[in-house]
Amino acid sequence: xxxxxxxxxxxxxxxxxxxxxxxxxxxxxxxxxxxxxxxxxxxxxxxxxxxxxxxxxxxxxxxxxxxxxxxxxxxxxxxxxxxxxxxxxxxxxxxxxxxxxxxxxxxxxxxxxxxxxxxxxxxxxxxxxxxxxxxxxxxxxxxxxxxxxxxxxxxxxxxxxxxxxxxxxxxxxxxxxxxxxxxxxxxxxxxxxxxxxxxxxxxxxxxxxxxxxxxxxxxxxxxxxxxxxxxxxxxxxxxxxxxxxxxxxxxxxxxxxxxxxxxxxxxxxxxxxxxxxxxxxxxxxxxxxxxxxxxxxxxxxxxxxxxxxxxxxxxxxxxxxxxxxxxxxxxxxxxxxxx
Amino acid sequence: xxxxxxxxxxxxxxxxxxxxxxxxxxxxxxxxxxxxxxxxxxxxxxxxxxxxxxxxxxxxxxxxxxxxxxxxxxxxxxxxxxxxxxxxxxxxxxxxxxxxxxxxxxxxxxxxxxxxxxxxxxxxxxxxxxxxxxxxxxxxxxxxxxxxxxxxxxxxxxxxxxxxxxxxxxxxxxxxxxxxxxxxxxxxxxxxxxxxxxxxxxxxxxxxxxxxxxxxxxxxxxxxxxxxxxxxxxxxxxxxxxxxxxxxxxxxxxxxxxxxxxxxxxxxxxxxxxxxxxxxxxxxxxxxxxxxxxxxxxxxxxxxxxxxxxxxxxxxxxxxxxxxxxxxxxxxxxxxxxxxxxxxxxxxxxxxxxxxxxxxxxxxxxxxxxxxxxxxxxxxxxxxxxxxxxxxxxxxxxxxxxxxxxxxxxxxxxxxxxxxxxxxxxxxxxxxxxxxxxxxxxxxxx
Numbered sequence: 001x002x003x004x005x006x007x008x009x010x011x012x013x014x015x016x017x018x019x020x021x022x023x024x025x026x027x028x029x030x031x032x033x034x035x036x037x038x039x040x041x042x043x044x045x046x047x048x049x050x051x052x053x054x055x056x057x058x059x060x061x062x063x064x065x066x067x068x069x070x071x072x073x074x075x076x077x078x079x080x081x082x083x084x085x086x087x088x089x090x091x092x093x094x095x096x097x098x099x100x101x102x103x104x105x106x107x108x109x110x111x112x113x114x115x116x117x118x119x120x121x122x123x124x125x126x127x128x129x130x131x132x133x134x135x136x137x138x139x140x141x142x143x144x145x146x147x148x149x150x151x152x153x154x155x156x157x158x159x160x161x162x163x164x165x166x167x168x169x170x171x172x173x174x175x176x177x178x179x180x181x182x183x184x185x186x187x188x189x190x191x192x193x194x195x196x197x198x199x200x201x202x203x204x205x206x207x208x209x210x211x212x213x214x215x216x217x218x219x220x221x222x223x224x225x226x227x228x229x230x231x232x233x234x235x236x237x238x239x240x241x242x243x244x245x246x247x248x249x250x251x252x253x254x255x256x257x258x259x260x261x262x263x264x265x266x267x268x269x270x271x272x273x274x275x276x277x278x279x280x281x282x283x284x285x286x287x288x289x290x291x292x293x294x295x296x297x298x299x300x301x302x303x304x305x306x307x308x309x310x311x312x313x314x315x316x317x318x319x320x321x322x323x324x325x326x327x328x329x330x331x332x333x334x335x336x337x338x339x
Numbered sequence: 340x341x342x343x344x345x346x347x348x349x350x351x352x353x354x355x356x357x358x359x360x361x362x363x364x365x366x367x368x369x370x371x372x373x374x375x376x377x378x379x380x381x382x383x384x385x386x387x388x389x390x391x392x393x394x395x396x397x398x399x400x401x402x403x404x405x406x407x408x409x410x411x412x413x414x415x416x417x418x419x420x421x422x423x424x425x426x427x428x429x430x431x432x433x434x435x436x437x438x439x440x441x442x443x444x445x446x447x448x449x450x451x452x453x454x455x456x457x458x459x460x461x462x463x464x465x466x467x468x469x470x471x472x473x474x475x476x477x478x479x480x481x482x483x484x485x486x487x488x489x490x491x492x493x494x495x496x497x498x499x500x501x502x503x504x505x506x507x508x509x510x511x512x513x514x515x516x517x518x519x520x521x522x523x524x525x526x527x528x529x530x531x532x533x534x535x536x537x538x539x540x541x542x543x544x545x546x547x548x549x550x551x552x553x554x555x556x557x558x559x560x561x562x563x564x565x566x567x568x569x570x571x572x573x574x575x576x577x578x579x580x581x582x583x584x585x586x587x588x589x590x591x592x593x594x595x596x597x598x599x600x601x602x603x604x605x606x607x608x609x610x611x612x613x614x615x616x617x618x619x620x621x622x623x624x625x626x627x628x629x630x631x632x633x634x635x636x637x638x639x640x641x642x643x644x645x646x647x648x649x650x651x652x653x654x655x656x657x658x659x660x661x662x663x664x665x666x667x668x669x670x671x672x673x674x675x676x677x678x679x680x681x682x683x684x685x686x687x688x689x690x691x692x693x694x695x696x697x698x699x700x701x702x703x704x705x706x707x708x709x710x711x712x713x714x715x716x717x718x719x720x721x722x723x724x725x726x727x728x729x730x731x732x733x734x735x736x737x738x739x740x741x742x743x744x745x746x747x748x749x750x751x752x753x754x755x756x757x758x759x760x761x762x763x764x765x766x767x768x769x770x771x772x773x774x775x776x777x778x779x780x781x782x783x784x785x
Contacts, residue, residue, distance in 0.1 A: 255472050283475035286498045325389050326492050328499030
């Protein structure tokens, strides 16, 4: 184990995969000479040369298409979209081509493409640069979408994404790049489509992914210490395929669930998770599933407004309290119940 | 508009009394603010808001009772909508998904599912709202949810509401309860009893009770009073009581107590009372006659319960009504320990701060009216115990000693006994032992 940042874990994994497999190469805006807007690719151009680390024009649709073609012919491109907001320019390439080619043409060509891209608000980047639109890709059959929340998962899921034969959208998060954690030294890819129970508990299931998986873990730890609440935390890790089984089995044990998401509420990932719970654990629910999500506004630039619009720890705690109250977990002072 | 409902605050609670409104109409209410103090059968508790808004209207004024789930106030949450009519779920569900329809809202979107829906409050015709988990458990255990009052948001029946039913294995075949006679023979948390939802006050009580001929007026009964009424009615109705009276020469007891207290006072320690000595005496007598330290286990049971521990309750006349704190393992404690514990329990009883632990688990009760110069009385058994000792005053009486009358301290007491589990001879032997202990009081403190 080595303690490193999420950023460093990504960098080291990219480098290791490039060393391991000659077919792995990188493309993206400013990833070479400038070493990447978030410095994930620092030093890689020097080490591997222009053939393996390609700076591209500001033309997302174009280089996404080039990467798809390269993937179809046997290479393993890892494309960096500077932020997930810009990936919308390549939506046609990703949704209509990368996701469809294997199925539409009878399996003649796979598209082993990875699109790495950070989402997330909170950096005062304005409404068009702060979105969480991974849902666009998680919606599309033929795609895989993974969303690591820790440095260890960043490594394990990036290994899995690069070695996977289908197109994978690899969701990073601006607020997570500097977070630190222990990372295994061995190269063991994660299984795409597996959620992780990061904290077992009995009172309530708290579900999140990416940044909100962090928030979930923190809130659960704080409430355990402060109030003795025993909250189970699930980090979804993969949005497509979605690990419905882990979520459902957890809710069957806890009888209540709160979902935290950084995207908008309506039609969001949380809605899908809530529907899965309703499908698989309806008879185990003692209270309605609650979702905590972003305000339904274009994210404001102003810091106070931005903070107010993003889901916070306090919002999560409020939703947890309301849900626990709804299942009768009130703080009952001594002297009330008469056995 | 959100209906604030009478919460279920204890397992045995069937209704609560509004003690003090801590918010007044027009006041802003935040989540977690104390709205109201509710008096339950055992304590006065603060009840917090779990929705924010402005208190619009108080429906149940201070001093009045309401059944669990009955609306006690209206909270204006800004929706401006009147409470949905019972059973009318969907409109409320639509409205509660507010954020999507209000894109300008800068509030973080938190779903407020149908939880706040003012739900059907179960008047017999409207289906009960129950969580899916409760429905499943009800199906599997054949529970009759029509007898259950929901304490979840909007009156939803949640798992906590049926834990008693589940524990007691009640089934759907439970007969229609007669509202006037909830089964309370055992003090075990009774299955939630039929609802006493605030239908307009029963005509019988109000109109016929208050009349000019007798100059009557109706005053609210406290929860404690009502529990006493129900439990003692059940005890008197169902337990075949018989009574055995004995009298002890208390001369030595008074002497011992005087000597003991003089020495305790010198050592700056708390005194012991006759009652403390009696608690210990009864504990020792029960140790000698374990057949008295028992409980009847119900008509359907083939067994009776013999208790290995001797836990002695003593009746305290608190302002709010009779309450019986329990001194556990009284046979293993010294008289001074019992005295200290009793003092503490009496203080807590007066302050209404006794915990369930301190009022439960008794195997025998002592009721002492000696301080009121009562010569002798009989008491009603405190179920599931099998006996209670009613103690009169220690007073000087003329007693025949040899051929002359001498003034002696005498103490009279009557044991009320549950004849289902204890026969007369056993009761008499128990009293014999007790009398001997009182007449040779050093054996009590030995």
